[in-house]
Each structure stands twice: as C-alpha cells, then as structure tokens.
Amino acid sequence: MTTNKDVQQYVLLPVRGLRAQGRTASAEMRDFLIDTATQFVAAAGPRLHLASFAGAMVKPVSAPGLKLRVVDSIAEDGAKLVEMTPQEATALREGQPGLKLVPVVYYYPQVQRKKIEARTAAAAGPKIRLTLVSKADGKPIADAKVVAFTDFANRIGLGGTTNASGIIDLAFGVMTKKLERLYVYPRRNFWPFFKKNVAVTSGVKIQLLPVDLAFTDGLRQFYGDAPDNAGAQVKVGVIDSGIALDHPDLTVMGGENTVQGEAVNDFGDNGGEGHGTHVGGIIAARGKRPGGMRGLAPAASLFSFRVFGQGADGASNFAIAKAIDRAVQSGCDIINMSLGGGPPDDATRAAMEDALAAGSLVIVASGNDDRSPVSFPASASPPAIAVSAMGCKGTFPAGTTGDDAVAKPFGTDKANFIAAFSNVGPEIDLTSTGVGIISTVPGGYLPMDGTSMATPAVSGFAAKLLSQTQNILTMPRTPARANALAQALFASAKLMGFGPNLEGQGFPK
Amino acid sequence: MDKSRFIFRFRGTGPIPSDDLERIRALPEVDIVDSTSRMLLLQATEEDVKSLASAMPEWVLSPEQTVSLPDPRPKILEEAK
Numbered sequence: 001m002t003t004n005k006d007v008q009q010y011v012l013l014p015v016r017g018l019r020a021q022g023r024t025a026s027a028e029m030r031d032f033l034i035d036t037a038t039q040f041v042a043a044a045g046p047r048l049h050l051a052s053f054a055g056a057m058v059k060p061v062s063a064p065g066l067k068l069r070v071v072d073s074i075a076e077d078g079a080k081l082v083e084m085t086p087q088e089a090t091a092l093r094e095g096q097p098g099l100k101l102v103p104v105v106y107y108y109p110q111v112q113r114k115k116i117e118a119r120t121a122a123a124a125g126p127k128i129r130l131t132l133v134s135k136a137d138g139k140p141i142a143d144a145k146v147v148a149f150t151d152f153a154n155r156i157g158l159g160g161t162t163n164a165s166g167i168i169d170l171a172f173g174v175m176t177k178k179l180e181r182l183y184v185y186p187r188r189n190f191w192p193f194f195k196k197n198v199a200v201t202s203g204v205k206i207q208l209l210p211v212d213l214a215f216t217d218g219l220r221q222f223y224g225d226a227p228d229n230a231g232a233q234v235k236v237g238v239i240d241s242g243i244a245l246d247h248p249d250l251t252v253m254g255g256e257n258t259v260q261g262e263a264v265n266d267f268g269d270n271g272g273e274g275h276g277t278h279v280g281g282i283i284a285a286r287g288k289r290p291g292g293m294r295g296l297a298p299a300a301s302l303f304s305f306r307v308f309g310q311g312a313d314g315a316s317n318f319a320i321a322k323a324i325d326r327a328v329q330s331g332c333d334i335i336n337m338s339l340g341g342g343p344p345d346d347a348t349r350a351a352m353e354d355a356l357a358a359g360s361l362v363i364v365a366s367g368n369d370d371r372s373p374v375s376f377p378a379s380a381s382p383p384a385i386a387v388s389a390m391g392c393k394g395t396f397p398a399g400t401t402g403d404d405a406v407a408k409p410f411g412t413d414k415a416n417f418i419a420a421f422s423n424v425g426p427e428i429d430l431t432s433t434g435v436g437i438i439s440t441v442p443g444g445y446l447p448m449d450g451t452s453m454a455t456p457a458v459s460g461f462a463a464k465l466l467s468q469t470q471n472i473l474t475m476p477r478t479p480a481r482a483n484a485l486a487q488a489l490f491a492s493a494k495l496m497g498f499g500p501n502l503e504g505q506g507f508p509k
Numbered sequence: 510m511d512k513s514r515f516i517f518r519f520r521g522t523g524p525i526p527s528d529d530l531e532r533i534r535a536l537p538e539v540d541i542v543d544s545t546s547r548m549l550l551l552q553a554t555e556e557d558v559k560s561l562a563s564a565m566p567e568w569v570l571s572p573e574q575t576v577s578l579p580d581p582r583p584k585i586l587e588e589a590k
Contacts (some may be wrong), residue, residue: 071519147583173590241578260543260550267541275578315577318516318543318550325545339576347516347548347571354547366583375579405581419582450581 004332039313054212125176128200132166132184135207135415140166144208145185148198152180152201166294176200187273191436192401209397211438211445218395218433219282219357219457221508223296225289226348231297231463233473236283237335237360238456240276242306244269244442249287249294250280252443254293254330256306258322259315271311274441276304278448279338281440282456283463293440296460297467303330307339315339320377321351328358330478333466333485336459337384338452340375349380356383360475361485364386365451367423371407374427381427388502389422389454391432396436401449405435412497423453428504430493432457461508462489510554514542514573517549517558521567529565536561 131146132141149157150172156181158170177200186194190208199205235253243252245268255267269277280371284302285295305323307315320339327335335355352362365386366462367375378386389405393415396402407420418424419435434454466473466485475481493506517533524546532537533549538557551558562570579587582590583588 141553145582147585149583149585152583155584156589157585158589159585183583297534308578314577316575317571317576318514318548320576321516321518321548322543322545325547326560329546339578341577341579342574345516345571345574346569348576350518350520350569351547364578370578377576419581425556450579452579 019125020202026465046223047256057151058487091306100229102294103372127169127171128176128179129203130162130168130170130267131204131205132162132168132186132205133207134190134210135252136210137324140164141186141190141208143187146170146189147183147185148179149181150176153395156496157181158372166504182206183404185401186446188441188446190256191447192449193399194401194404195399204396205241209400211361211447212290213287213293213438213445215397215438216395217436217438217447218390218392219437219439220289220297221392221395222433222507223457224462225294226296226298226460226464230467231284231300231460234297234334234467235303235332235464236297236300236461237303237305237323237332238276238280238283239305239327239331239335239337240279240305240339241272241274241301241308242267242269242276242439243280243304244274244277244317247277247281247440249285249292250277251284251302252304253301255306256323256326257306258319258326259306259309259312260319261328262309265442267306269442270306270308272308272313274446275338275452276306276308277441278437278439278446279336279452279456280304282437282453283336283460285440289438292446295439296457299462299467300460303327317348321347324351324362326350328355328360332360334462335362335458336456337358337362337377338450338455340365340378341369342376344376344380349383352377352380352383356482357479359475359479359481361385361462361482361489363462365455365457365466366425366428368421368450368452369423371420372423374423374425378423379425379427381429385429385458385489386504387451387455388424388425388428388431388504389419389449389456390416390431390496390503390507391419391435391496392416392433395433396447400436400447402436402447405449407424407470409502416496418502419449421449421503422454424502426501430458430489430505431496431498431503431507432461434509458489458508465489465492465508510556512540512552512560513550514556515555515558516571517551517562518569518571518575519547519567520569529568532565533561 132144146168147159160168162168179198182195182198189211222464225350257266283295284297284300285293286298287293307319307323355362362384365379366378366386391405394418405419410417432454435449436447437453449504472484490505492506495506540552542552
C-alpha cells in the first residue's frame with residue numbers, strides 16, 4: 001500500500017533543455033507535458049506555490065495504475081515539479097523515455113555532521129545468516145558479494161562478502177522477517193542470484209547455479225557461434241580495467257597502461273572484478289563451447305588499454321584520452337569504451353574526434369542509471385556510437401539478476417526488452433544484448449548484465465563486419481573509413497520495436 | 510589559490526608546435542605532470558590555465574576528472590538499523 005512517506009518529489013523535464021522545443025522534442029513528449037500542465041492549471045491555477053499545494057491534483061498517465069501529482073510548472077511545455085512513489089517514477093520512465101525524471105535535490109551548507117552509526121547499533125541486534133552453496137554439489141561459495149535490501153525504494157539494507165565457508169552474517173538492528181530484495185554476485189563460475197521478498201527465519205540458504213558454457217545466453221541467442229576467421233585483419237582496442245593475460249580463451253596482442261604512476265606495460269587485469277576481461281571476451285575470446293567461451297570476432301587482434309588503476313573504480317579523463325590516442329597509434333579499427341558518467345569534458349571528446357578523423361570507430365556504453373539520459377562520453381554522439389542494452393527472456397535462468405532487468409516496453413518479439421538499468425535517449429545509435437551475458441573473467445567465466453556488455457557485442461559484430469567488407473577494410477585511414485564502417489553497421493541493424501530513443505537504429509546482426 | 514590538474518589538448522593539425530610547448534614550459538607557475546603527442550596534463554591554478562588557454566586558441570582545456578565503470582548493481586544508500 002502506498003503511504004505519504006513513500007511519495008517523493010521529482011522534476012519532470014525533457015531530455016534536453018527545460019522546455020519541449022526544437023529537434024529533440026517529440027510530439028508525444030510535448031503533448032504529455034502540456035497535458036500535465038492543463039491538469040495543473042485546472043486544479044490549482046498557474047501561480048500555485050508549493051506551500052499552498054493542497055494535494056488535489058491527481059493526474060493519471062499512460063501506464064496503468066500510475067498517478068502523479070503536479071506541484072508546480074515553469075511553462076505549459078516546460079519542466080514540472082511532480083510527486084509520486086519511486087515505483088511510479090520507474091513506470092513513468094519506462095512509459096515516457098523521452099522525458100527525464102530527476103529527484104529533487106536540496107543543498108545544505110557544508111557543515112560537519114555526525115554520521116549515522118547504523119552498523120554499530122545493528123551489531124548488537126539479531127543476525128541473519130546467509131549461506132551460499134553450489135546447486136550442483138552443495139559446496140560453499142566464498143568471496144561472493146551479497147546485497148540485501150529491507151527497503152528497496154529507499155535503498156536501505158546491508159551487504160558484505162561471504163567467507164571461506166560461504167557464510168555472511170547480516171546484523172540487522174531489529175528482527176527482520178523479510179528481505180525485500182536479495183542480490184548475490186559471485187566472482188566467477190556461478191550465475192548471480194536475485195529474489196524478491198525473501199522470508200527470513202534464523203538463516204537463509206541460497207543455492208547458486210553453476211555456469212554451463214553450453215547454455216544459450218543472449219550472445220549465443222542472437223549471434224550464434226562465430227567461425228574461426230571472424231574478425232580477421234581487424235584490430236580492436238578495449239579501454240577498460242585491463243584484460244587477464246593468462247586466461248586460456250584470450251589472446252591479447254598488445255596494449256598499454258595509461259594510469260599515471262603505474263607500469264606502462266601492465267595492461268592486464270587490475271585485480272578488480274574482471275570487467276575488462278569480460279568485455280574483451282565478448283569481442284574476441286577464442287575458446288570453443290562447451291569447454292571454453294567464444295566472442296563474436298575470435299580472429300580479431302585484441303588490444304588492452306588499461307585506464308583503471310590497481311584496485312581503483314575510477315579512471316581519469318586524461319588516462320582515457322591518452323588510451324584513445326594510443327589505440328589509434330596502434331592501428332585499432334574499433335575502440336570499445338564500456339565506461340562513462342560525470343560531466344562532459346572537451347579532452348575526451350576531442351580524443352574521440354581525433355580517433356574518428358584517423359579512421360577509428362569509437363563505440364561507447366550508454367550507462368546503467370535506470371533509464372536516465374545517456375551518460376558522457378556516449379552522449380557525445382557523434383563521434384561516439386552510443387549503445388543501449390537489450391535483454392531477451394529465456395536467455396538467462398529464472399532467479400538470476402536478469403529477472404530484475406525485465407521492463408516495459410517489450411519489442412516486436414515480446415520476449416525482448418530494453419533493460420531496466422539501461423540509459424536511453426535521442427543519442428542512442430544502436431542496441432545489443434546486455435543481460436545475462438556469459439564471458440571470460442580472471443580464473444573462469446561469469447554472466448554479467450550491463451550496457452558494458454552490449455557495447456562489446458556491437459564492437460565484436462563491427463569487427464566481424466569489417467573483416468568481411470574488403471572495400472572498407474582496404475580504405476585509407478581517414479574519417480571516410482570510420483564513417484563507412486558506421487554506415488555498414490547501421491545498415492545491418494534491425495529495428496526491434498522499441499523506438500529510436502531506446503534502440504537508435506536497431507540491433508546490428 | 511590551490512593548484513589543480515587540467516588537460517590541455519592540442520586540436521591543430523600535425524604535432525604540437527615546439528613554440529607552444531616552450532611557451533608552456535617557460536611558465537614557472539605551471540607544472541607539466543604528464544604528456545602525450547597531443548596532450549599535456551598540467552598542474553596549475555585555474556586562473557593560470559584559463560589565461561594560457563585564452564592565449565592559445567588551438568588548444569582545448571578540461572579539468573581532470575574521474576569516470577567510472579557503469580555498474581548496474583543496486584547500491585545501499587543507507588544501512589539498515
């Protein structure tokens with residue numbers, strides 16, 4: 001049941017600007033904003049102030065059962081201050097992808113405040129013991145990340161990592177009878193776990209499904225198993241957290257570490273969660289099922305440009321721009337960037353423009369902020385090719401994190417959906433499979449979700465396409481070559497029924 | 510005024526002109542932390558680099574900033590009590 005405390009304030013506005021005007025404003029977006037303004041005027045008058053809002057305006061919108069309250073408006077076709085629950089906000093983002101919905105933020109003076117010492121207080125309370133075991137043999141699963149929410153809408157919960165016995169004790173301060181959502185992320189060789197409304201007694205035993213490389217995930221569903229020569233004569237640069245050089249399915253031809261203060265030739269995995277190794281595997285892993293994993297362009301030459309430092313989860317824009325330059329100098333035809341976020345910056349944009357001018361195509365993830373606007377640098381499109389993530393029901397087992405990514409709208413094939421986490425907007429150029437994708441990680445294999453996975457699917461497909469298209473492959477390295485490859489990629493794309501803000505020109509295959 | 514780090518990227522044709530490089534190196538208040546064939550990572554005050562950028566139109570200036578891996582995993586914003 002929705003209560004007043006569930007309702008939050010948001011600003012509803014076009015993806016670009018404060019009013020639905022100009023080239024990027026669709027008629028649907030404009031009509032929606034005008035319609036909400038009409039409701040606002042009819043109910044309370046245009047000069048209504050927040051303090052005098054009587055809560056009389058209840059506006060039904062396109063999604064069934066969804067209501068929003070229009071509190072204030074800057075113009076008929078302009079931004080609105082609205083109130084709704086987080087669940088309704090999610091539904092609205094899905095129903096109106098051309099609009100941006102951002103939580104209202106209040107700024108405070110930067111005074112020192114005491115932190116909530118929730119963990120100290122909680123330690124004295126009852127504990128919930130979670131035990132992770134393999135569904136295959138019952139053996140404990142160590143070093144898995146657990147995230148347990150008691151109040152998902154407000155992101156209240158506890159998390160941690162399982163010990164050698166596969167156990168984690170979550171010390172909630174009061175007796176918790178239910179976990180609203182439980183996520184488990186193993187390091188390798190098991191599917192990530194997801195379940196809503198987990199009943200809690202004294203303990204919970206979770207069985208994780210081992211990864212079977214014969215399973216048909218999204219990559220195999222849409223692209224099959226690539227032939228040995230796919231991607232031949234093509235170089236692909238991966239700007240990421242490094243690629244595990246000792247993985248049996250991967251051959252890294254070269255690269256560079258552009259992190260300041262670290263060894264230049266240390267472009268292997270950075271000791272994190274194997275993000276770059278996963279990305280590299282989707283593009284060019286050379287294994288064969290069921291004993292190994294195969295990417296979309298196994299004959300492509302893979303280059304690793306590491307921009308995330310040892311143990312770091314942030315990369316400087318200098319390291320990224322330098323990595324783009326180095327990838328171009330190494331002759332990379334395609335540059336994959338499964339990264340983003342933060343304000344736009346001219347240096348990264350200039351490096352991407354220079355790469356395009358030198359004939360290299362830069363393919364970038366749109367970001368994973370739950371249908372938010374496309375993040376930078378993907379938002380710099382062009383020169384970037386921006387990629388959203390699509391999922392397909394049946395290509396990930398039930399009870400895994402893929403379930404959490406399922407969201408409207410569904411495609412022409414009702415099994416397909418744009419992932420709930422994917423950023424969307426007018427800058428999206430293409431979509432590809434990015435939910436429950438099995439690929440290489442240090443020491444094994446792991447399914448991952450993200451626009452980070454959809455992007456290398458496009459890069460791998462582009463490498464295969466370029467390899468097969470001799471008239472582009474033999475062109476001199478000029479902007480015309482990169483543009484010819486981009487046009488060939490767009491020409492190969494099939495519309496999946498989501499509309500341009502979610503899928504751009506479609507799914508290349 | 511505190512010094513920060515800025516990226517100074519050459520947008521002209523060809524390599525970085527040696528005159529430009531000498532001009533930047535000659536500034537005692539601007540430190541070159543790192544360099545590539547097209548870029549310099551500078552440590553300087555914002556006032557100094559903006560002054561430099563306004564005098565060198567073939568260069569673009571950006572503050573150094575951090576980019577993260579896009580992670581779809583939900584985050585705990587508040588620990589349960």
